[in-house]
Amino acid sequence: MNIAVIPKGTTHEFWKSVHAGADSAGKELGVNILWKGPLQENDRAQQIGIVDQFVASNVSAIVLAPLDDTALQTPVRSASTKKIPVVIFDSALKGEAGKDYASLVATNNYKGGTLAGEALSKLLNGKGSVVLLRYQEGSASTQERENGFTDAIKKSPGITITVNNRYSGATVGEAKSASMQLIDKLKTADGIFCPNESSTFGMLLALRQNNLAGKVKFVGFDTSQPLLDALKKGEVNALVAQNPNKMGYESVKAAVSAARGEKVSTSIDTGVTVINPANLESSEVKTLLGGA
Template sequence: NFDNNVLRALRRENADVDIVRVQDTEMVQADDPDVLEWAANEGRILLTHDVRTMPHYAYERVRDNLPMLGIIAIQRSAPQPIHPLIMIQIPRLASFLLPIALLLTGCGREPAAAKNPDGSTVAKKLTIAVVPKATTHSYWKTAESGARRAAEELGVNIEWQGPLDDSKIADQIGILNNLAASGVDGILISPSDDKALAPHIRAISKRGLPVCLFDSPLDGKAGVDYVNFAATDNRRAGEIAAENVIKLAGENPAENGAVLMIRFTEGSASTRLREEGFLAALGRAPALKVVDQQFTDGSMAGAQRVAEALLGNYVQDGRLKLAAIFASNQPTAEGTHNALRALRTKGIVVNTRFVGFDESELLAQGVDNGQIDALVVQDPAQMGYLGVKSVVAAIRGEKTEPYIDTGVTLRTKKTAP
């Protein structure tokens, strides 16, 4: 629509217009002044969707209403640093300047609405991209339900895309960049790796596209590298898990107080924080000690393989010699639960206390039948809900809190609904 408006403006000026699409622009750097110089020499006007394509001196000429052969038009959203340019050829036009209102649109506001034939405003429906860490776990499906509830309340569209599981970091980066380039109005993302995603999110934010975080943090600063962050206080959640293990183990824990921790992937900041919180709080109980811990590959099956291998090291005389186990999220908890059930099937005596994290149908059944002592349960629906509301608020220029704590609850057999 923006490009069509520019073309109509050109035709009103009786310009002889041809459209030439440049297919290969990989060698054209978005901030290269030679792009504008070439346009001026060839008598062309350049339209791009990347604010960095306009060199500073070109901006000054547009601002001061000076004539110029090469004009660079800017759209509000800036999807990527290198963009296919639409070349509008004007045969040796000596002096031509598009109205500045067509060239520059405001940042931090909703895009200008289109007009009906009768002059009334046609409201543009915002589109918010939501990029979870994964799409297969029920945790993320719950988060999606919250995001869609907010979208329905606010009257916006949701584009939900993510990798299959949390370990597909490169896939998530590709999805993020593709969505940013698609013309969405804002992005909500749960970074699968706080460091690997940081430069990509930072670059998108610098181009004027609002990015909010949910569930997992980023190696960056709210208000600078991203807008804000809605999530669990993961360190405190890990402490709650440890406090429950301490309570379950009692003053004289069995099996010499040996504790096993099944960790998630190494790059996941959210689980790292809760694992650190667990270790710190457990350290206040001298009778308990983490004797082994290991990362998994992000899947339930991978977590089960890791848990089975580790548990096998502590089976002696037909008995599991561990006082307690902590698994730090849904796939690790489900994998560990399955590994413990496999031991019981083999006739191994398992009296080990087990505290997991997050909730699913499988884990809820484990609590109900007494095989899981407790689950620290997050609120992914609230994360998705408040995350989408934050993105829309940022687009509209409204104030947002840098961090929103969505809270946790402890689920046990006594507290189960």
């Protein structure tokens, strides 16, 4: 049985953890994992092409993290027409799980954003100005995090979001450039939130270059070794962590069940945790980070 796994991109640590989880489920279930994703997390055309390619080659099931919640609907429909079950993971696709696709395996992204907002509000004692650097239009997972964050911040009337409509773009380089353009705002900001790995790291690089790292309260999303090192140094105050390994593992398990005609849960929540200096060395966080 061949299971195609299509991430949003292949460079971030997040996707490497997803790949490891998918591979371990593949070994456990005795199926082949065909891993292929676009190089850039903004290449919708390439991701659509990859889905179409796997549909044409008649794989047993497809596991997909859609780059865009609308643009990927058509290729997913093509898979359904050929009776190839699709499990959506990480980021939602417009449509209905159990009808338009088999299952959604994801972090509760709105909750993750809410936890980020609550963490930043606590760090700021409920007052100050905040910069939100959004990720990319059309990305459902990060939009939900941004919505959760802004809704949580609204509960602290003493906090104002001074930048709310700027996007980082798909790469660390683009995120650093976008952050550099906001440097005057960042110099007077009390807090910052970025909703994924590349936006968080790009912002960190811009803060370092301007001698602002550690001087402004900073909550990021996702974990990588450089971000965990920054957390230890006090340059980042909290990171909202997903469980990408579990996401890869559960997605493949659901896809294999769907391909075998078994009943699959339409929604699988893979959990979210706020990591801060106080719990970084805890056994729960160490297990989540896989010894990182």
